[in-house]
Amino acid sequence: MNHLRPDIGYIPTALDLVNAMLALANVNSNDILYDLGSGDGRVAIAAAQQCGARGVGIDIDPERIRIAKENAFLAGVSDRVEFRQQNLFECDFSDATVIFLYLLPHLNLKLVPQLFCQLKPGTRIVSHDFDIGNWKPDRTIQMISSEDEESTLYYWVMPEDIPQV
Template sequence: MKRIVFLLSLVAGLSAFAQDTSARQMPGQQEEVQAPEVPFVPTPQDDVDQMLELAGVKPGDVVYDLGSGDGRIVITAVQKYGARGVGVDINPVRISEANENARRAGVEDQVEFRQGDLFKADIGDASVVTLYLLPSVNERLKPKLLAELKPGTRIVSHDFDMGDWKPVKQIETNGSTLYLWVVPERGGHRAPR
């Protein structure tokens, strides 16, 4: 049932975003705004907390949220765990909202929200990556994660897996499934691409 609601939200979200941003440019932007492949469906705060706990977030971690929406995951990582946070989202409206939420939370100096394509984002300094994307997007993202992230980087996904890359841990919480992977050592046992 939850996946049906997510898919209905996906269709509605993409339709609304396409109407809202078609051919609109932000000041200083050189190219048209791309429509997202995944609509903004907020991760419930209980799931945010469980994702960050599953990842073992601690002070000194750099938490990247790919498809960061309103910024709640990286803001929580800073507030509760003392991490630094980076959110990447293609939607300029979500970036503005995330920056405002960070300002209200008093953490704007510890987070950064970047508008851009998550497939082109520089993610090499992440120690934790969080995702709430579709399975097809996770699958396409997997090679980038394995190539650019340091061994030991933790990846947590809300509700959707990465195909044949088996998680090191999987938990059920509040009707959601959370998955944890750890980027393997180079040259050692590699995750399937």
């Protein structure tokens, strides 16, 4: 594994925002959720605990992966989630039914070709705080987290036809 540096620093998402994101995407036990830039694993773990979904976290930082695996074990969901140390721009997430993003706008845009190449129509995408260029979201929600932070949640459903982004 080559030792690449993360493109952004790690900022954990408040748990009430994680819950709002899961609700927005209507995550359920039939879903395979990918969290791209998964940090400590809280999104995939919450999806497994609360919704019965399977979760896959992708992060380039080996320390974040170690912590996420430990957190999954402590939460009792190691059988439903996995964490992979990978460059998210080189990973295969084609089996995803839900994608979660908390990346900067330029990174979201860089992901667009992969999203449209790999994801099936109907796959749900939720992004915390950052849109995806001029791809109009199906829903946008403004909220204030329990940590008193203003956040925007963006929600898209992968269309049959590729929009111009």
